[in-house]
Amino acid sequence: xxxxxxxxxxxxxxxxxxxxxxxxxxxxxxxxxxxxxxxxxxxxxxxxxxxxxxxxxxxxxxxxxxxxxxxxxxxxxxxxxxxxxxxxxxxxxxxxxxxxxxxxxxxxxxxxxxxxxxxxxxxxxxxxxxxxxxxxxxxxxxxxxxxxxxxxxxxxxxxxxxxxxxxxxxxxxxxxxxxxxxxxxxxxxxxxxxxxxxxxxxxxxxxxxxxxxxxxxxxxxxxxxxxxxxxxxxxxxxxxxxxxxxxxxxxxxxxxxxxxxxxxx
Amino acid sequence: xxxxxxxxxxxxxxxxxxxxxxxxxxxxxxxxxxxxxxxxxxxxxxxxxxxxxxxxxxxxxxxxxxxxxxxxxxxxxxxxxxxxxxxxxxxxxxxxxxxxxxxxxxxxxxxxxxxxxxxxxxxxxxxxxxxxxxxxxxxxxxxxxxxxxxxxxxxxxxxxxxxxxxxxxxxxxxxxxxxxxxxxxxxxxxxxxxxxxxxxxxxxxxxxxxxxxxx
Numbered sequence: 001x002x003x004x005x006x007x008x009x010x011x012x013x014x015x016x017x018x019x020x021x022x023x024x025x026x027x028x029x030x031x032x033x034x035x036x037x038x039x040x041x042x043x044x045x046x047x048x049x050x051x052x053x054x055x056x057x058x059x060x061x062x063x064x065x066x067x068x069x070x071x072x073x074x075x076x077x078x079x080x081x082x083x084x085x086x087x088x089x090x091x092x093x094x095x096x097x098x099x100x101x102x103x104x105x106x107x108x109x110x111x112x113x114x115x116x117x118x119x120x121x122x123x124x125x126x127x128x129x130x131x132x133x134x135x136x137x138x139x140x141x142x143x144x145x146x147x148x149x150x151x152x153x154x155x156x157x158x159x160x161x162x163x164x165x166x167x168x169x170x171x172x173x174x175x176x177x178x179x180x181x182x183x184x185x186x187x188x189x190x191x192x193x194x195x196x197x198x199x200x201x202x203x204x205x206x207x208x209x210x211x212x213x214x215x216x217x218x219x220x221x222x223x224x225x226x227x228x229x230x231x232x233x234x235x236x237x238x239x240x241x242x243x244x245x246x247x248x249x250x251x252x253x254x255x256x257x258x259x260x261x262x263x264x265x
Numbered sequence: 266x267x268x269x270x271x272x273x274x275x276x277x278x279x280x281x282x283x284x285x286x287x288x289x290x291x292x293x294x295x296x297x298x299x300x301x302x303x304x305x306x307x308x309x310x311x312x313x314x315x316x317x318x319x320x321x322x323x324x325x326x327x328x329x330x331x332x333x334x335x336x337x338x339x340x341x342x343x344x345x346x347x348x349x350x351x352x353x354x355x356x357x358x359x360x361x362x363x364x365x366x367x368x369x370x371x372x373x374x375x376x377x378x379x380x381x382x383x384x385x386x387x388x389x390x391x392x393x394x395x396x397x398x399x400x401x402x403x404x405x406x407x408x409x410x411x412x413x414x415x416x417x418x419x420x421x422x423x424x425x426x427x428x429x430x431x432x433x434x435x436x437x438x439x440x441x442x443x444x445x446x447x448x449x450x451x452x453x454x455x456x457x458x459x460x461x462x463x464x465x466x467x468x469x470x471x472x473x474x475x476x477x478x479x480x
Binding site for chain 2: 073076078079080089091096097098099100102103104105106107108111113117118119120121122130131133134135136178182
């Protein structure tokens with residue numbers, strides 16, 4: 001266990017180090033999730049397994065109702081599987097109690113949502129600070145961190161605006177800044193471009209890719225936006241609650257000729 | 266860029282620790298801000314509490330005005346009115362708080378995603394409710410009492426009253442204050458109780474489910 005702990009500490013201190021480590025940041029094993037709908041039981045996940053490496057940019061694709069959001073919620077610790085297990089940094093999530101789960105959500109995972117989910121009564125700065133408050137950090141430290149992040153996402157001039165005073169793209173930038181507040185090892189994005197137009201969506205994807213490279217954070221994104229394929233290291237296709245296929249970027253470029261735009265630096 | 270999860274020696278969960286509990290002062294701070302920022306929405310929520318307490322205060326005041334001149338039948342009618350007003354009060358408050366918690370399900374889900382503990386969420390809502398309860402109860406008491414006093418003054422001394430009674434009967438300043446002392450805890454505690462159940466429920470559902478809710 002000591003090795004793992006060391007690895008985590010390194011990862012937290014020095015972002016890019018994470019990218020060079022080959023160990024898995026997320027491991028999902030045989031996940032099964034059922035929902036009770038009246039008399040019927042619907043199986044949203046039917047034995048999904050997936051290993052995600054540190055520093056990867058993963059897209060989870062699939063039609064609506066394929067179970068990708070459910071899978072996303074499982075690996076984010078937002079919901080519990082009926083069977084199977086999820087390991088984050090080699091920690092089995094099922095072993096964690098409510099407080100440890102909250103710690104994990106606060107420190108290890110950042111979340112980005114389709115509908116931004118900013119707290120409407122708080123300013124951009126306060127929204128980004130929120131995770132640092134929950135982490136128990138002093139507010140000066142939180143403010144400094146939030147300002148730094150808002151600067152990175154290009155909203156340094158909108159610190160004191162409420163979400164209602166920001167455009168969709170700007171709100172999603174605030175949400176991205178918020179997801180990084182406590183230096184997580186993973187950022188989970190659920191349809192991050194779903195509510196955005198083509199141009200704004202592209203900008204958001206570019207920003208996420210940039211943060212993935214510069215900060216070394218693993219990004220896992222549930223999406224059906226094909227623009228996302230461009231920047232992903234791997235694309236996981238989910239269909240009917242199962243992993244249909246996993247493709248590396250090189251393979252996708254063969255399949256879809258028009259998507260070879262992005263070049264690696 | 267601090268190391269947030271410096272592992273303890275001997276920790277067996279890969280650096281995952283128990284989430285820190287935020288102090289009460291933080292929750293109070295949050296609650297105060299929340300009320301101030303959604304002031305008008307809060308005032309509508311408080312409206313239910315306000316009306317309930319205003320009714321309670323007016324019934325109590327008119328009972329005090331009648332005082333010892335109440336006959337047995339009248340007295341029991343008054344008691345019924347007090348009970349009735351408490352019921353009205355409870356229903357009004359429960360409804361307001363239920364609504365105000367439900368419409369913030371998504372916010373609760375978001376906060377939990379960001380690392381808030383369930384008990385923090387509950388605490389936050391309870392404090393908010395308690396503040397609202399106090400404000401609304403004081404206002405309700407003032408309005409209920411003043412209305413009854415004005416009504417009695419306008420209608421004058423009843424004809425069958427014993428000589429020497431004034432329009433306000435046996436009402437004294439002390440009694441008015443006693444009504445306040447009764448109304449404020451009733452209002453604020455009922456509000457907190459009415460909030461507890463929906464807030465508890467909301468805080469306990471998995472964040473994924475809370476985020477799915479559309480109100």
